[in-house]
Amino acid sequence: MTETFDRRRHPVRADLAAIDYEGRATASCFAEGEVFQVIADQLPIRPEPRPDRPIDTEALSGEWVTVYEQTPEGWAWGQLDTDGYVGWFSSDDLGPVKPATHRVRALRTYRYPVADLKFPPLGLLSIGSLVTVIGETETRGLAYALLSDGSAVVAKHLVPLDAVEDDWVAVAEELIGTPYRWGGRSSLGLDCSALVQLAAQTGGHGLPRDSDMQEAEAGEAVPHDDPATLKRGDLLFWKGHVGIVAGENRLLHANGYTMTVAYEPLDKAIDRIAATEWGAITKARRLPEL
Structure with a gap:
């Protein structure tokens, strides 16, 4: 009996599937996949490599994705590490993996080019986004977390990865x-x-x-x-x-x-x-x- 795979949760297509599905799925070829990190504030994930299609979900900044295919048009097909969602997204919004140390707890926080809220922000991170903190500094009495990409966010907007809310x-x-x-x-x-x-x-x-x-x-x-x-x-x-x-x-x-x-x-x-x-x-x- 042929196993049925939900396209949202299993990186399996008729022409390509993740190597873990070899022997379980029928596909023309199987790929190992390469892990990347999302560098955009939010990364839309779609069921097809078409910008006019509604999105299925979004990946947040700092989350990891395993990519099994990249196209010349700038699309990538892969799986989000956080919840296992599979789909198509922009390969331009991916970068090298950096293990996260904190996640954004504020509903949203600006990412600045330097540790100073007077500077024009580089982006706006949502709650749940992941960051790698490499240091901390203070400007005019406000503490900033220094991130691995050279930017800074307000430190009190972050929590350690293992932080748990009571309610x-x-x-x-x-x-x-x-x-x-x-x-x-x-x-x-x-x-x-x-x-x-x-x-x-x-x-x-x-x-x-x-x-x-x-x-x-x-x-x-x-x-x-x-x-x-x-x-x-x-x-x-x-x-x-x-x-x-x-x-x-x-x-x-x-x-x-x-x-x-x-x-x-x-x-x-x-x-x-x-x-x-x-x-x-x-x-x-x-x-x-x-």
């Missing part, structure tokens, strides 16, 4: 008002499952990217027939959508209804969503306490 839902709440963006995975714009993934990551939970993956794998299933039994941090799933229980009768989600990250009364959200293509709640899941 990751509070991090999701910090993103209220962020624009909804299909496939977005940054504090400049994100979708429902990216909100869950980014916020849960700060609490030490490594979740898959899309809502159907999270519904199948995140934590453990809990009953959802009585909303009163749900706890803060429980995840509620509909077909193609996920939201976070933020409190009694309160749902927090990135959604196309308000086009933002927003609170919504849970009972009203259930009724509203049931009247749309998403239908009824399909599952509730609870992440483990760490």
Whole structure:
């Protein structure tokens, strides 16, 4: 029997596949892959090497990707190390690997050419971005982290890689008002499952990217027939959508209804969503306490 591979999670095509799939997948050739680091602020990942296609997701600055093909047109096909997502992205936005020491905890932070906020920024890093700190300095009483690429960011906007938030839902709440963006995975714009993934990551939970993956794998299933039994941090799933229980009768989600990250009364959200293509709640899941 031929094994079926989800294109979002497995670097397998008819003409090319990762070497790890040799013997499992049918492909014209197999490649070892080469690891690179994302040097853009955000790197759109698409299902095809076409700029007019909607994005599936984004890689963040400092994350690693394993590349199995690069084209003369400047496209690369590979897999994101953070959550295993596979797709096409710009090879111009990749650089050599530098092991990260910290990640961005502020919703976003400017990257400066020198340790001085008066200078024009080089870029804007989102929460979840990874950086390599090689030193620290102070300018006019403000501490800056010096990064391996020669730039600087405000030091208090970073946390060590092993830092864990006691209440990751509070991090999701910090993103209220962020624009909804299909496939977005940054504090400049994100979708429902990216909100869950980014916020849960700060609490030490490594979740898959899309809502159907999270519904199948995140934590453990809990009953959802009585909303009163749900706890803060429980995840509620509909077909193609996920939201976070933020409190009694309160749902927090990135959604196309308000086009933002927003609170919504849970009972009203259930009724509203049931009247749309998403239908009824399909599952509730609870992440483990760490």
